[in-house]
Amino acid sequence: MRTVTVVGASLAGLYAARALRSQGFQGRLVIVGDEHHRPYDRPPLSKDFLKGETGQEQLALADAEEIAELDAEWVLGTRAAGLDDEGRTVRLAGGRALATDGVVIATGATPRRLPGPELSGVHTLRTLDDAQALRADLAGGPGRVVVIGGGFIGAEVASSCAALGHDVTVVEAAPLPLLPQLGEEMAGVCAALHGDHGVALVTGTGVAALRGEPGGRVTGVELADGRLLPADTVVVGIGVRPNTDWLAGSGIAVADGVVCDAGCVTALPHVVAVGDVARAGGSRTEHWTSATEQAAVAVHNLLAGATLMAHRAVPYFWSDQYGVRIQFAGRRLPTDTVRIVEGSPEDRSFLAAYERDGRTTAVLALNRPRPFMKQRRELMRAAQPVAS
Amino acid sequence: MIPVCHLTDLPAGESVRIDTAPPIAVFNADGEIYAIDDTCTHQDASLADGWLEGCLVECPLHAASFDLRTGMPTCLPARRAVRTHPVTVEDGMIYVHHAAEEGTAA
Ligand SMILES: Cc1cc2nc3c(=O)[nH]c(=O)nc-3n(C[C@H](O)[C@H](O)[C@H](O)COP(=O)(O)OP(=O)(O)OC[C@H]3O[C@@H](n4cnc5c(N)ncnc54)[C@H](O)[C@@H]3O)c2cc1C
Ligand code: FES
Numbered sequence: 001m002r003t004v005t006v007v008g009a010s011l012a013g014l015y016a017a018r019a020l021r022s023q024g025f026q027g028r029l030v031i032v033g034d035e036h037h038r039p040y041d042r043p044p045l046s047k048d049f050l051k052g053e054t055g056q057e058q059l060a061l062a063d064a065e066e067i068a069e070l071d072a073e074w075v076l077g078t079r080a081a082g083l084d085d086e087g088r089t090v091r092l093a094g095g096r097a098l099a100t101d102g103v104v105i106a107t108g109a110t111p112r113r114l115p116g117p118e119l120s121g122v123h124t125l126r127t128l129d130d131a132q133a134l135r136a137d138l139a140g141g142p143g144r145v146v147v148i149g150g151g152f153i154g155a156e157v158a159s160s161c162a163a164l165g166h167d168v169t170v171v172e173a174a175p176l177p178l179l180p181q182l183g184e185e186m187a188g189v190c191a192a193l194h195g196d197h198g199v200a201l202v203t204g205t206g207v208a209a210l211r212g213e214p215g216g217r218v219t220g221v222e223l224a225d226g227r228l229l230p231a232d233t234v235v236v237g238i239g240v241r242p243n244t245d246w247l248a249g250s251g252i253a254v255a256d257g258v259v260c261d262a263g264c265v266t267a268l269p270h271v272v273a274v275g276d277v278a279r280a281g282g283s284r285t286e287h288w289t290s291a292t293e294q295a296a297v298a299v300h301n302l303l304a305g306a307t308l309m310a311h312r313a314v315p316y317f318w319s320d321q322y323g324v325r326i327q328f329a330g331r332r333l334p335t336d337t338v339r340i341v342e343g344s345p346e347d348r349s350f351l352a353a354y355e356r357d358g359r360t361t362a363v364l365a366l367n368r369p370r371p372f373m374k375q376r377r378e379l380m381r382a383a384q385p386v387a388s
Numbered sequence: 389m390i391p392v393c394h395l396t397d398l399p400a401g402e403s404v405r406i407d408t409a410p411p412i413a414v415f416n417a418d419g420e421i422y423a424i425d426d427t428c429t430h431q432d433a434s435l436a437d438g439w440l441e442g443c444l445v446e447c448p449l450h451a452a453s454f455d456l457r458t459g460m461p462t463c464l465p466a467r468r469a470v471r472t473h474p475v476t477v478e479d480g481m482i483y484v485h486h487a488a489e490e491g492t493a494a
Binding site for chain 1: 451
């Protein structure tokens with residue numbers, strides 16, 4: 001393989017580029033990204049960066065020295081518009097075509113938006129530019145912020161806005177936020193964090209419309225049950241859509257993500273997919289850790305020209321809200337039971353285990369990093385294929 | 389010189405955080421006692437909560453690993469070393485000699 005092109009210059013793309021070099025690829029490495037920035041870390045965008053406690057410099061995922069060592073051609077601020085010739089040509093917006101022998105698809109995901117006309121004061125949060133715009137909007141002094149969607153990013157934004165002194169309401173269409181991820185009992189504990197910190201949580205009702213003069217600023221959020229929540233700023237956190245549009249017509253199968261095997265390889269052995277955009281082995285994750293882990297596996301298989309390795313790690317993510325560190329690892333089914341192993345939900349400090357047939361399937365911790373780490377290790381060990 | 393705890397209260401494989409500013413983590417790695425700055429140089433996790441294996445501690449948040457002997461990270465996402473602090477054991481008591489203090493004393 002003489003040329004490898006990585007499409008998407010963020011977490012998964014950078015880790016893939018690193019893996020290519022560390023696994024001995026000495027050829028031409030091209031990294032295409034539609035953002036203008038060098039790879040930066042997204043998790044702080046809803047946390048310390050939004051609160052103004054972390055600056056842009058601290059978000060960089062690689063320093064100048066490492067960028068130089070990678071010896072890559074960076075094509076930034078440029079969107080890949082297509083993948084042609086059975087994955088041998090990456091077509092860029094503007095018409096330029098890059099001939100390549102291998103392709104790493106690392107284009108991540110984009111926030112879903114609410115339908116309706118554009119209003120100022122309405123935000124989604126995925127990129128540094130998004131975070132800067134939201135930060136600027138919040139800097140005008142205490143105001144009313146409505147966060148639509150109570151998932152992890154919505155909850156973190158609500159927590160950061162509350163810390164900045166805003167009057168915050170979270171709207172969640174489901175009966176409880178995080179219900180599918182955590183189950184009723186634990187979702188209830190996490191939902192209570194909002195109330196602990198003076199943030200209102202409205203559940204079980206969707207959003208009918210955003211109020212505001214077309215072309216002007218948002219003034220409120222109209223709920224499906226008829227209520228009107230006045231708002232100066234609205235943050236929409238209702239999930240993401242994998243960035244696969246540019247693959248239309250490429251022959252690469254797409255079904256809520258790029259379809260690939262457990263080794264992140266698509267039907268074309270020289271095209272692999274990593275991170276939030278990849279539906280690997282039947283599932284797609286939107287977690288920082290899997291994006292980094294998948295890169296090494298995908299690159300191994302890409303350089304080998306066949307799937308020699310699979311990514312079977314135990315899914316893991318963390319979230320920081322209201323000074324509470326939430327960590328979750330494992331694969332939970334709705335029928336699993338949950339048990340408090342230590343600590344207590346009332347204290348917002350505990351470790352809980354999800355169980356099925358006497359086996360632990362997943363663990364959740366609030367402010368209990370040490371026992372969580374042990375339990376996560378146990379899950380990882382149990383997930384290793386038994387040597388025969 | 390900061391007293392930590394009795395050696396018997398820190399069995400092999402265990403760690404403890406002392407609330408200095410910044411906090412320090414003390415480990416018993418198979419009988420050897422080490423002290424390093426507690427806060428991971430990547431973001432803000434406490435390394436005393438990490439996973440100890442031999443002379444390496446893995447950060448509980450994003451799995452950067454540090455060598456307790458040198459403070460050097462052995463893998464990403466950490467890129468900067470944590471400070472190490474000398475340790476002595478006197479009469480069964482563990483003491484950390486704060487690196488900054490030693491510096492000013494010299
Ligand atoms: C605010 C926020 C907070 C988060 N907090 C946590 C957390 O606490 N814990 C956790 O585990 N995870 C968290 N995550 C998730 C984590 O950041 C993602 O899983 C991770 O960023 C995925 O990396 P990726 O490289 O696959 O995708 P992305 O980071 O989305 O990067 C994809 C890149 O590709 C670019 N791109 C897209 N299409 C094209 C194209 N056609 N051509 C060229 N470039 C293109 C995009 O602009 C982007 O730069 C958070 C995410 C956000 C947004
Ligand atoms: S905080 Fe330690 S690895 Fe990220």
